[in-house]
Amino acid sequence: MRKPIIAGNWKMFKTRDEALQFVYNVNLKLPSNDFVDSVICAQSPILRDLVRRQGDSLRIGAQNMHYADNGAFTGEISAPLLENIGVEYVIIGHSERRAYFNETDEAINKKIHQAFRYGLKPILCVGESLETRQSNQTDEFVKNQVVLDLKGLGTEQVKTLVIAYEPIWAIGTGLTATSTQANDAIKAIRNVVRDLYDEETAEELRIQYGGSVKPGNIKELLGMSDIDGALIGGASLEVEAFIQMVNAAVK
Ligand code: PGA
Numbered sequence: 001m002r003k004p005i006i007a008g009n010w011k012m013f014k015t016r017d018e019a020l021q022f023v024y025n026v027n028l029k030l031p032s033n034d035f036v037d038s039v040i041c042a043q044s045p046i047l048r049d050l051v052r053r054q055g056d057s058l059r060i061g062a063q064n065m066h067y068a069d070n071g072a073f074t075g076e077i078s079a080p081l082l083e084n085i086g087v088e089y090v091i092i093g094h095s096e097r098r099a100y101f102n103e104t105d106e107a108i109n110k111k112i113h114q115a116f117r118y119g120l121k122p123i124l125c126v127g128e129s130l131e132t133r134q135s136n137q138t139d140e141f142v143k144n145q146v147v148l149d150l151k152g153l154g155t156e157q158v159k160t161l162v163i164a165y166e167p168i169w170a171i172g173t174g175l176t177a178t179s180t181q182a183n184d185a186i187k188a189i190r191n192v193v194r195d196l197y198d199e200e201t202a203e204e205l206r207i208q209y210g211g212s213v214k215p216g217n218i219k220e221l222l223g224m225s226d227i228d229g230a231l232i233g234g235a236s237l238e239v240e241a242f243i244q245m246v247n248a249a250v251k
Pocket of ligand 1: 009166170171172173210211212213231232233234235
């Protein structure tokens, strides 16, 4: 049985005050992390404050990091620093970073290795554009991303990893993949991992769906055989919506 994982990706939203208020309110109502992992991925300057107030159930993640330990990389964030301040997760390869900050699969692969070196749990994002889906190349495109992004990782690492399948056309658009489309793509990812590794690794790996997930559609998505949670942007900014979506994951 894979434990569901519900992660909020706040992107470039919320001030420190707003974030602390959210965490205070959410902590009063979150179910135990025996049943579901709840994560908030916030902007870097407030991560330390959020970790200090994360309580028993919530865990905190970053939205990006560099693959080097340190160096002349102005504006970047290092894995040693994230580890040092108690961050547990890090989103890697989000489609917005791939599109606006030219992140390649090669860099993403290096970042995943680096995250593991510092005990951080990567949430690797993959997903196709509308054009790719319309030309029936989704499985091939996503498979290629998974193969390149996981290169050189061992089975124990892949079991700890979380993959978020996020079709680009469904992010922030209000268009959600149907539960069948999402489950099929996630099954295909699990098959790639089965081929690359083994049955046990494929069965343990948690794969989320992301793209316009909200309280109204999360139950159906999580009811599918292979969907182990959600990576949520817009709808994770509201306390009540976040709590509802975490509760929807408790079986
Ligand atoms: P959305 O974003 O839920 O606002 O579509 C998802 C994501 O970008 O991770």
